[in-house]
Amino acid sequence: DQQVKQNSPSLSVQEGRISILNCDYTNSMFDYFLWYKKYPAEGPTFLISISSIKDKNEDGRFTVFLNKSAKHLSLHIVPSQPGDSAVYFCAASFPFSGNTGKLIFGQGTTLQVKP
Amino acid sequence: KAGVTQTPRYLIKTRGQQVTLSCSPISGHRSVSWYQQTPGQGLQFLFEYFSETQRNKGNFPGRFSGRQFSNSRSEMNVSTLELGDSALYLCASSLAGLSNEQYFGPGTRLTVT
Numbered sequence A: 001d002q003q004v005k006q007n008s009p010s011l012s013v014q015e016g017r018i019s020i021l022n023c024d025y026t027n028s029m030f031d032y033f034l035w036y037k038k039y040p041a042e043g044p045t046f047l048i049s050i051s052s053i054k055d056k057n058e059d060g061r062f063t064v065f066l067n068k069s070a071k072h073l074s075l076h077i078v079p080s081q082p083g084d085s086a087v088y089f090c091a092a093s094f095p096f097s098g099n100t101g102k103l104i105f106g107q108g109t110t111l112q113v114k115p
Numbered sequence B: 001k002a003g004v005t006q007t008p009r010y011l012i013k014t015r016g017q018q019v020t021l022s023c024s025p026i027s028g029h030r031s032v033s034w035y036q037q038t039p040g041q042g043l044q045f046l047f048e049y050f051s052e053t054q055r056n057k058g059n060f061p062g063r064f065s066g067r068q069f070s071n072s073r074s075e076m077n078v079s080t081l082e083l084g085d086s087a088l089y090l091c092a093s094s095l096a097g098l099s100n101e102q103y104f105g106p107g108t109r110l111t112v113t
Helices: none
Strands: A010-014 A019-025 A032-038 A045-051 A056-059 A062-067 A072-077 A086-093 A109-114 B005-007 B010-013 B019-024 B031-038 B042-050 B053-057 B064-068 B074-078 B087-094 B108-112
Touching: A010 A019, A019 A032, A019 A086, A019 A109, A032 A062, A045 A056, A045 A062, A045 A072, A072 A086, B005 B087, B010 B019, B019 B087, B019 B108, B031 B074, B042 B064, B042 B074, B053 B064, B074 B087
Parallel strands: A010 A109, B010 B108
Antiparallel strands: A019 A072, A032 A045, A032 A086, A056 A062, A062 A072, A086 A109, B005 B019, B019 B074, B031 B042, B031 B087, B042 B053, B064 B074, B087 B108
């Protein structure tokens, strides 16, 4: 039962353009969403997060949008840089009580930014 | 501030053996979570420890266990290793209660032959 889904295994964009990574979820109880970036042979690096009470959060070149009615979130990277090439994971968590420390991850999307 | 560290980084074991992996969280972080990453299943939650107590557990067999020490360092143990236990084991720390954001270590690559 895949509660968090990233339906695009890969994405290729040109340097300087926008990268849009998508994530869908099935469980309406999720209250917090996160994006991580992962390089080979390294652990995931936290990028940006959003609470379910918001619909947008920005941090520099990264913006996350949340559409609760569609159970969909997206990560926008503008402008994309070659160093952004990595695997991006979407993750979700339940309210803390009873589900501490547990993130549920999507399968990941490999982003390639071409110079 | 130093990040999450995990030792060893690579490990090769034989079926039937047991293994212990170690994780040191970011200073001040009291929650440590463990995950298994495999090509087929992705990142799967194993368990979470806070103040030396296991607070949450994923759907893994009892061969997978862990513990946390008073300095928040954590270990996980896998007994009677199976070929399917070959994976990247990731540890993540967080402030526990102040943020859902977890910070990951580089992982331990376990290969079972």
